Amino acid sequence: MYIGTMHLFISLFFFSGMLYPGLQALDEEYLHCDAQFGGVDQRKIFTFAEKYLPKLGYKQRAHLMNPMGMVV
Numbered sequence: 001m002y003i004g005t006m007h008l009f010i011s012l013f014f015f016s017g018m019l020y021p022g023l024q025a026l027d028e029e030y031l032h033c034d035a036q037f038g039g040v041d042q043r044k045i046f047t048f049a050e051k052y053l054p055k056l057g058y059k060q061r062a063h064l065m066n067p068m069g070m071v072v
Contacts, residue, residue, distance in 0.1 A: 025049035028061050035062035 025048050028036060036046065046063035054060050 021045055021048050022052075025053060028053065029058045033061060035064060037064045037066065039068040040065050041068060 021044065024045050027033070028049055036042075036049075038046070042063075043065060046065070050060060050063065
């Protein structure tokens with residue numbers, strides 16, 4: 001029983017990594033955003049959204065990035 005549960009957990013863990021970028025990109029549509037602002041760590045999500053959301057019939061939005069740095 002334990003091995004089956006652990007296998008399911010690991011499978012869901014890897015699947016969520018593939019699913020998460022698409023869901024975060026869809027946030028633009030369902031939060032009715034015209035633009036998104038984020039750090040450069042969001043670059044891949046923004047690129048994903050610019051490439052695939054118009055192919056799904058959603059409008060393209062502006063993506064603004066801010067460099068991330070340490071505040072001293």
